Amino acid sequence: MDTESLLARVPVGQFIGGRFRPSRDTFAVRNPASGAVIARVGDGDQEDARAALDAACAAGPAWASTEPRHRAEILRRAFELILERGDDFAALMTLEMGKPLAESRGEVAYGAEFFRWFAEETCRVEGRWTTAPSGSNRLLTMKQPVGPVYAITPWNFPLAMGTRKLGPALAAGCTAVIKPAQLTPLTMLYLMATLRDAGVPDGVVNCITSTDSGAVSAPILTDPRLRKLTFTGSTEVGRALLRQAADGVLRTSMELGGNAPFLVLGDADVDAAVAGAMPAKFRNNGEACTAANRFYVHRDRVDEFTSKLVAAVEGLVVGDGMVETTTLGPLIDDAAVAKVTRLVDDAVAKGARVLTGGGAPERPGHFYRPTVLTDVPRDADVLREEIFGPVAPIVTVDGDEEAIALANDSEFGLMAYVYSRDIGRVVRAAERLESGMVAVNTGVVSNPAAPFGGVKASGLGREGSHEGLDEYLETKYLGISLE
Structure with missing residues (x-):
């Protein structure tokens, strides 16, 4: 063009x-x-x-x-x-x-x-x-x-x-x-x-x-x-x-603002959860109020989910969005890069591990590498603040009760994501999540025919x-x- x-x-x-x-x-x-x-x-x-x-x-x-x-x-x-x-x-x-x-x-x-x-x-x-x-x-x-x-x-x-x-x-x-x-x-x-x-x-x-x-x-x-x-x-x-x-x-x-939790329950289809996590987290360069901000993954699924998510993230092509092969573009400005850098550095300082990505590449523009964090401590800022960037922090949980409690432990309540094969289980979880919208077994839920909005802050x-x-x-x- x-x-x-x-x-x-x-x-x-x-x-x-x-x-x-x-x-x-x-x-x-x-x-x-x-x-x-x-x-x-x-x-x-x-x-x-x-x-x-x-x-x-x-x-x-x-x-x-x-x-x-x-x-x-x-x-x-x-x-x-x-x-x-x-x-x-x-x-x-x-x-x-x-x-x-x-x-x-x-x-x-x-x-x-x-x-x-x-x-x-x-x-x-x-x-x-x-x-x-x-x-x-x-x-x-x-x-x-x-x-x-x-x-x-x-x-x-x-x-x-x-x-x-x-x-x-x-x-x-x-x-x-x-x-x-x-x-x-x-x-x-x-x-x-x-x-x-x-x-x-x-x-x-x-x-x-x-x-x-x-x-x-x-x-x-x-x-x-x-x-x-x-x-x-x-x-x-x-x-x-x-x-x-x-x-x-x-x-x-x-x-x-949002701080969307992404729940992978114990019976979830991991491949489907990873497929949904990619747009939920990395669509729009991660700069969306609906972006998955916190990944709460059941202990029985966390190793498989983490390894497959890392593989998918490493397949992203970072670059100028005007190039057709690019799948992840730059952040909006230097302040956005600085915020994401601060959140990742804080998590790592508190014990999180970077499995892929981390840091800004040496190139013009406002880029940050797509990043997956694991062993993220509960007091890390990355779990409290809206990231607005391509960073996926993973927290291991032992059951639905723990996942829902952590998901609701936020002033925000815009979007939540839940993955489970059991419709009863996923509906019960969705009903208890303090969120204006819940995506069930999907990573994209926005639709002009649906009411978009949140609760709390x-x-x-x-x-x-x-x-x-x-x-x-x-x-x-x-x-x-x-x-």
């Missing part, structure tokens, strides 16, 4: 009111595989933020009153355009985030699907009509769009995290301002152009790019016209945003499925007297 031609076609201004407009300042977007600057993007300020919210508010009444079928047709067209431009979207994601091209293509399909799913849900927003218990009144409920939405997305899934928020917002009749992460803004800017081409009216979706998230968010979050905040990112930032949202009593959806609300649309709707009740 001619990446220079592609990058030249990607708009780099603030998308406000259906048009891209330049900013006074710009910032660099870098390829994590090389550190090279691939684009300069407008550095938005508070004036841009106010203008974006003004545009969203101005477009709100007309979009809310647009017939559902028409909104659905626009979303369906957006789905089709994303797939038509799939090679462009995939290359942009790999260039600015680093994941292998094959995985970027997978994200194109996954991300586009949110528009198709919510296109189909648009015409299925329902209320109800009932008779009051006294018989004197009729009770009517209706669903209406919550109002203007502010969406903040992370860098690790530059397309899907945006479509997962914009799909239900647009389906519900809401307008939006979206702010992508400064590390990966190009994919979202290209999506804005695609949505415009799909027929989304001016002002219905607006996009702000900035190096100062707090500054540009402040005038939006404090504006009484804003009615909904949706955020995907770290728990630390999510807590800060919740405090800000409290003043305006905003509806919030928070998809925050992993967040509030759900994205995807029918529940994802409800997050953007308010329920209005009418009490109707027939006297």
Whole structure:
């Protein structure tokens, strides 16, 4: 692919009111595989933020009153355009985030699907009509769009995290301002152009790019016209945003950090568990909130699981994601490499053994070798913190009770994985796991038709499925007297 031609076609201004407009300042977007600057993007300020919210508010009444079928047709067209431009979207994601091209293509399909799913849900927003218990009144409920939405997305899934928020917002009749992460803004800017081409009216979706998230968010979050905040990112930032949202009593959806346990019970199919562990841990370079973070493996299975996992990990090809043979790309930046290095060093200092990998290779870019640790002590930081990198720490357990107790010993509760041949055993374990999602005998569970979200410090609300649309709707009740 001619990446220079592609990058030249990607708009780099603030998308406000259906048009891209330049900013006074710009910032660099870098390829994590090389550190090279691939684009300069407008550095938005508070004036841009106010203008974006003004545009969203101005477009709100007309979009809310647009017939559902028409909104659905626009979303369906957006789905089709994303797939038509799939090679462009995939290359942009790999260039600015680093994941292998094959995985970027997978994200194109996954991300586009949110528009198709919510296109189909648009015409299925329902209320109800009932008779009051006294018989004197009729009770009517209706669903209406919550109002203007502010969406903040992370860098690790530059397309899907945006479509997962914009799909239900647009389906519900809401307008939006979206702010992508400064590390990966190009994919979202290209999506804005695609949505415009799909027929989304001016002002219905607006996009702000900035190096100062707090500054540009402040005038939006404090504006009484804003009615909904949706955020995907770290728990630390999510807590800060919740405090800000409290003043305006905003509806919030928070998809925050994870520390997913991966349980291999005593009767598990080891080959299946290893096959599932590879995408659960190493997909997206390990930089996913759903990534398997802690492997709790029954003593009867640990030797076989460990040896087969090491063999599979040693088969990964580390390199620039734009090379088709690459199966593990770079981490996002130097800070990410430093964090993974610190976690592995801490585990080794406390007694863990490195079976493969460990350390950063001598090459340009932000790489870390895919790593398997064993004999990991219970007090190692790698079991407490979200790794966000290609490291698999293995802990031996003696039974289901121990595995579940260790799995639940975390402030997080987003995703968990369980492997067992016994359906009763695995369901009982899944029911007791403190997690919003449980993958049973599979390493990938995300699906636009399923409710995505966590419990405890992993967040509030759900994205995807029918529940994802409800997050953007308010329920209005009418009490109707027939006297």
